[in-house]
Amino acid sequence: MAMLKNLSALTILLAVTIALLPRATFATVGIPDCAKGVTGDCGFGFFKIIVLGDTSAPTDECCRQLVKAGKNCHNQFVESIVSSRKPIKGTISDVYRRSNETWNNCSATSSVSPPEPAH
Numbered sequence: 001m002a003m004l005k006n007l008s009a010l011t012i013l014l015a016v017t018i019a020l021l022p023r024a025t026f027a028t029v030g031i032p033d034c035a036k037g038v039t040g041d042c043g044f045g046f047f048k049i050i051v052l053g054d055t056s057a058p059t060d061e062c063c064r065q066l067v068k069a070g071k072n073c074h075n076q077f078v079e080s081i082v083s084s085r086k087p088i089k090g091t092i093s094d095v096y097r098r099s100n101e102t103w104n105n106c107s108a109t110s111s112v113s114p115p116e117p118a119h
Helices: 002-020 025-028 032-037 041-051 060-069 070-086 092-109
Strands: none
Touching: 002 041, 025 032, 032 060, 032 070, 041 070, 041 092, 060 070, 070 092
């Protein structure tokens, strides 16, 4: 019985802790600051394509957002996923290949110019 009370107390403590954490904590983990102009829907779409191997193509608007954020930002996002050890489809090489394919396709079709690299 004492064990059940302790388990109940831990469950309540966990629920209160999660409720008090800012929601942004969960939304921004692993997302570089440079990607603030990429909407959540587009970011999730890129995640599905690059990490989970979804074969759908990103929308033109998502490609514009990606290219506007820049190649370095795109690479930072991919590196944060790879270093997080999140489950991926295939190998890490597959993730990098899908990442490069996504960037190349978006940059070739987007009417936005990527930002100049910082010197």
